[in-house]
Amino acid sequence: MSLIVSKIISSSLLIPLNFMILLLIAWFLLGSRFKKAGRALLMLCIVVMTALSLPVVSTGLLQTLYQEPALSFNEIKGAQAIVVLGGGAYRNQADFGAGALSASSLERVRYAAFLHQKTGLPIQTSGGAWEGEEAVADIMKRELETLFHTPVKWVLNRPATTAEEAQQSRELLAGEGINTILLVTNAFHMLRAKTSYERAGFNVIAAPTVFPVAPPNLLKYVPTAEALWQSNRALHEWIGIAWYWFRGA
Template sequence: MPIRYMLKQIFMPPGVLFLLLVLAWWTRRRFPRFAATCFVAGLGGLWVMSLPVSVEWAARLLEREPALVEAQWGTLAQRADAIVVLGAGRAQGDPAWNGDQPSLLALERMRYAARLSKASGLPLAATGGLHFGQPPSEAALMAEVLEEDFGVAVRWREEASRTTWENAQLSAALLQPQGIRRVLLVTQAWHMPRARWCFEQAGFEVIAAPVGFLGVPNGRPFGGWLPEGKALWQSGLLLNEVIGLALYPVLNGTP
């Protein structure tokens, strides 16, 4: 895990863009044209990825599933057997809570899953293993918060997965022997295409329940053309999804 984490931070933005800037400085005298190219690519990449308007446009390409219609929430029990909410990391050692808590992305998913569960009566399953190999599992944290803060019990916990693919495969091993074949899948809208594909490959019939849409009007001054730190983080999430969509069929043996 540490090596995988390190490689990801180096070769994914913004790490790779900073490397380009360092390379530009290092080669500026011997290879000025090459250095200029690296400088433009590094600085230009940082600028584009930090624009809210870039996040908005990129997200629209990934967010293919429409939001559920609230008026139909009460009928979801006729179409699905359970709700599956995917983990999304955790915030470690928050003194306000005297321990770890689900990440902001996970909380967004959990709030939506809780609302859907109350409206439909469907039971909840939480999936997510150890974050960076440290207990408690993401599923355990989500179950605790869902019950204490949202008043919804989690019936199933899948606590060993490390990736979206493993979320699906290990959830299938847990749920399908109990007759759960149709799932209402809760995750961010930009993550839904990869999540749906993984759960369908695992044998589930999936009803998408996306939340946290980014491909909406950004509402920033000047239309979102000014750099913003949050946009840089969001752009990294979206780029990770694009790479995941391209690599998952190859890495998991699907033509």
């Protein structure tokens, strides 16, 4: 299945396209003899959208993915390299005169730089690109070296999915005799990423970064766009995990 087709399918299961599809179905039902079903579906969409917009719900969904705690430096012994996964980039940014890392990628790069400063381990960046665009891994290398003054030894700029990143990282690093890695990605992405890299043959030491928490007051019950994004992110990860399990990837 091509990357574009898989993106379209996954988008249809996520916000906002899934709700747009359901609302369209509700609209057709309301104009038919199944008005009760249409009203019920419309109400369901409103309730679910509201719930997913609550910080208390979104952080709860994200926490179902947090199966790896923050890294303890006692765990680092034996690690041979730092592998940091890309999380997207902004293309052709006028302020930088080139592509720039997205928020998720920047969070990961920041933590990789921190770990390199603590351990001295070499870094591999990983992240592909759409045809004709600069790869995320190349942008990560540039920003690590120019903004964080942290050297990058390997760049993996071809893979399109986490599973492909794992397989191609294994091919690249096996030739260097590297089997044990510190794997850096956002906490919400670590479950899927670690599983993929272990299946590729690595001994993985998880190094997750950024653990969102709900506000400690009544604001956690106030709907926000950020909470809706976090809920969508959690749903995206669980769909990805289910898909990898189905394919045995």
